[in-house]
Amino acid sequence: MSESKLERLVKMINQIALNMSANGTDAVVADQVAHHLEKFWSPPMKQLITESSSDADIGLTPLAHLAVQDLLVMQKAKRA
Secondary structure, three states: OOOOHHHHHHHHHHHHHHHHHHHOOHHHHHHHHHHHHHHHOOHHHHHHHHHHOOOOOOOOOHHHHHHHHHHHHHHHHHHO
16 A cells, blocks of 8 residues: 555655754754755645644654644744
């Protein structure tokens, strides 16, 4: 069975967070990951991950979850 779009996005964001985890504190890394997602992910990708992150556990690591929360804040600020 192939992975769903959401599962692929979760896997990708977890890998990005892991790769950046040596860059500082969790807050710093989460901010860096959120900026990476904002810059390189398409709007549908960002929408799917932010809408799904509030659901039951989707498999995000704690650091990746922080990054998605930061991404949500960034997106709300852009809309304001």
